[in-house]
Amino acid sequence: MQKNKAQEMISAVRARAAARGVNASFSLHCEKSHLMRIGNNSVSLNTSEHLTRLDIEVINGRRTGSHTQMGDVTSEEYVEKALQIAVAKAEVASEKDYQPISVVVEANVAENAQYDQTLEHLDPAFKADAYQQIIDNVGEEYNFSGSWSSGSMELFLVSTANENTMHHLATDQDFNVVLKHPQKKWELRQWKSGWRLDHFDVEDVINGFRGLLPTYENHAGYKLEPGEYRVALGSAAIAEVVMMACYTGFYGRSYEEKQGWTSKYKKGDKVLGDNINLVDEPADDKTFRFGFDMMGKVRGRFPLVKDGILRNLMYDSMTAAKYGRELTAHTGGSASIVMQPGSADSDLLAAVKGLGRVIYVPALHYLNMPNASQGIFTGSSRFNAVLIENGKVVSPIFSSRITDSFQNVFGNVSLISSEAETVNLSNTYGRRMPEAASMPSYIVSDKVKITDSADSF
C-alpha cells in the first residue's frame, strides 16, 4: 500500500521526535461517511462527512498527555504543532504510580481485506431507490423509517519506538428499516450489515416484512405476566447481552477491580453453560476485522469462554500496566466477538416444535446493568417479538422487560442455532469505527425472567 502525503508528513515528524528522545505515538484516522435517514416514507436526511483526525499521545516517564486535532494534515509543521501540545501536557501531568506502556508497532501491517470501492463510492441515489422499492412493495399505508450508514475508514499508526507502520482500510455498512402501523402502533424491523455492497439485498428485506406482516395484521398483541419463560433470543438480542457480559466480565479492568460479575471467579472456573463458547476472532469475516490494536499489537484468535469455562481476559494498556499483566491487543480498535453456533435447526420454528410456549425476542432495547457485581441486566423487547406455541407463531407480544443475570440466561441454553449472523455494533457518536459480532441466529434459554410488560407495543 502506498503512503499518502499525510502519512509521509507524520512519519517525518515521528522520525525527528524519535531522534529527540520523545516517546510518542501518532495515529491518523480518515473517514468518508454517508448516512441516509428516512422517516414518514421520505428521505429525512442525506448526509456526507469527510473528516480527518490526528491523535498524538506522549509518555514522559510516568506522565502522559494526548491531543487530537481535526483537520487535513497539510504540513509537517501542522503535525509538529500538535505533537508539541501533547508534549507540553505530558510535562505538566501528575505522575502515575505505575509505568505506562509505550506504543510499539510490532510489525508492518497493511490490511484492506474488507474494502469495497463500490461501497465507498456508493451513489446515495442507490439508497433512495432501495427504500422506494421497499415502500412500494410492502405498502405505502405503513409508516417507514430507518437509516443506512456506509463509508470507509482508514487508520495509520506509527510510534517513536521503531519505523514500523500499521495501516487499515475498510468499508462497512449498516442498513435498518422500521415499519410502523400508523394506528395499531406495532413496529417491525429489517436490517442488513456487512463490508461489501452486496451484503445488502432489497428482495430479502421485502420478503422479511412480507413474512412477518400476517402475524401482526391478524393478531392482537399479547401481554405477558411477570414470570419465568422459555425465551428465544435472536442474534441482535444475543449480541446486546454478550457485549454487556464482555464489558463487565471479560475485560481485565472490571475483573481486577472486582466490579464485574466474573470477579469472584478465576481462569478455569465455569462461568456460563457448558454449551457457551465465546472468542475474539479477528479472522471471522462476519465481523469487522482489525488486525492490530492502538498499542501496535497484532491481533489474533483469543478465546474468552470455552465450554462455559473462563479462559482469558482482555486487557487494555492502562489496566495491563497498572496490574502488571501482558497486553492482549485490546486497546482501542474493535473486537470481533463470536459466539460459536450450535447444532439446532437454523429455522427457529422448526427447532422449537414440541417445546410448547416460547417467547421470541429478536432485539433488546436499552440494556443496562442494575447490578454489575451479580451480572444482572435489564432491557425490553423491541421489533418483531412474538409468542410461539408448538412451532407456530401465535401473536405479537407487547413491549416486555427482561431482568435477569448472564449466568442464568446463558446457563440454561437448550438450543443454539447452527447458523451465524453478523450483528453490527457500530455507533456513529464520534469517529467511524466499525464493530460487528458474529452470533447464532437464535438461542433458546429455558428460564428467563420477564419482570414487566406494557399494554402496548
Add this chain to the structure above:
Amino acid sequence: MSLSAEIKLQILQNIERVTKNGADYTDARFYTNDDSETLFLYDGNLEANDTNFESGLGVRVLFGGAWGFAATSDAKTIDACFDLALQNARTAAKLVRVPLQMGKKPAHQGHFASPLKQDPFTIPLKQKLDFLNGIDAQLKEDWIAKRYVYAEFQKKNIYFFNSEGTEVERNLANVFAKMMVMALDSDGQMQRRSQELFTTGKGTRGYEMLTSPELFSAHAGRIKEELAQLIKADALEYGRRSVILLPGQGFLQVHETIGHPLELDRILGYELSYAGGSFVDLDSFGKLQYGSEKLSVSAFGGIENSPGSYGYDDEGSPERDYLLIDKGLLVNALSSRAMIDEANQKAGRTVFAESGGAARATAFYRAPIDRMTNVNILPGNDGTLEDIIAGTEDGVVLDNPVSWSIGSNREHFHFGCEIAWEVKNGKKTRILRNPTYQGHTVEFYNSLSAVGDASTWRVWQVDNCGKGEPNQIMQLGHGIPVVRFDNVITGERK
C-alpha cells in the same frame, strides 16, 4: 477565535449561489473552534489528560422538501461542501411523501455568550490538576477500593448564517465534573457514591463553577460517609412503596420519561430505527393528563447557568421559555421549525404555534435535530425534603443513577440507584443498598404526590445525552426539586 472576513464572504456567496440553484432554504454553521479538555484521575492516577480541537463547516440545504447535509474539516473545500449538500438534497428529494418546510422567518442578528468569569482554557493545566488532586486526596481512605475525579471543559465558537439573512454568533462554554468513591460490601459487591458538579441556575459557568465548594468539592466528605454506611446496609426488599427522588435521581427520571418522549421528531417517527418513538402522539397535546396537578414542566426555564442555555439554536431560532406540561396536562413539545410545520400539517390544526428553539447539533459535522434544552419540574408547595419525608408513611429516598433502561416508546422504565434511605412513619430509618424501581410513565407521573419548594430545586447538568443518526452527544440541564411518587414497584421480585 473569530471567523475571518474571507470565510464569511465565501459562506454568504455560497448560500446565495445554492439558493439561485433552487434550494428552498440553506444554512451554514462554521465552528472556528470546538475545544474540549478531559482530565480524569483514577485512584490518583491521571488516566486522561486529553485535549481535542475541531474546526469546520456544516451545510444544510432544503430542496424539494428534503434535507441534504455535508460537512468538511478542510477550509479549502467550502465551495465543494455546499455543492455536496445541494446534491444530497436533490437526491433525497427523489423520495419525498411529506415535503418538509421551514416556514418563513424574518432575518435577525444575534449574539450569545455563556456567562463566564474564568475561561477554563486560560487556567494552567497544573492549577487544574492541583485542584483535582486535592479532591482526590479528600476521597482517599484505606477502606475505599476505588475513587475517581473527573472534569471536562468545553468551548465552542459558532457562526451561523442562513438564506433568510440571519446571522448569529455564539460563544458557548461548559464545565462538567464528577467524583466517585467505591467499596466492596459484605457480599463482595461493589457499591458506590458519587457527586456531580451542579448549579443553582444562577451565576456564571466558567472555571469558577468547579472551584465553588458548595457546588462540588464540599460533597467529598458526605459521599464517603454515605458509602461507609452503604457497604454495611441491607438490600432493598421488593414491594410497593413511595419513592422520594432527590434532584440527583429526579433529573434522569425527567430526562428519560418527559424530555425524550416530548421531542417532536421522536413523536413524528423520525427516530424509530435507533432511539425509538414516543407513546405521545399529536392528539395527546391539550388532552393527555401526563401527571398529577402537581406536575408542571418547563423548557429552558430562563435558567442562565446551564449547558441547556445557549441563546439560539442551530437553526438560528432564539431559545424559548415555555411550559411542556401545565398542572399535569401535556401542552407542548421540544421542537424545531421543520418539525412543527410537519406536525401541524399532519394534525390538520395548529398544534404548535412556533419552534421551541430546540434544533441542536453536537458538532459542525452533524445536522441539527430536536433536542432537550433545559427540561425542568417547577418547584412546588410541599416544603423541604424533611417536610416531604415527614408526610411519608412507607417509602424510600433515592439518589443518583446506577442503571437506567427505558421502553422504546418511553412508556415504561426501570432505574437502579446508588443509595436508598428507608422512610417509615415520617422518619428516615436506615440506608439500603441496591435500590431499584420501575413503572409505567403516565401512571407514575399521575402518582406524583409531593413537589418540594424552591429550596430543594437544583440544576443537574447532563454532558452525554445520546440521540440521532449519525449519533449525537448533547449537553443540557434539568432543574429539579425533590419529588415524591406513591405506590411504586421497588426492588426486584425474588
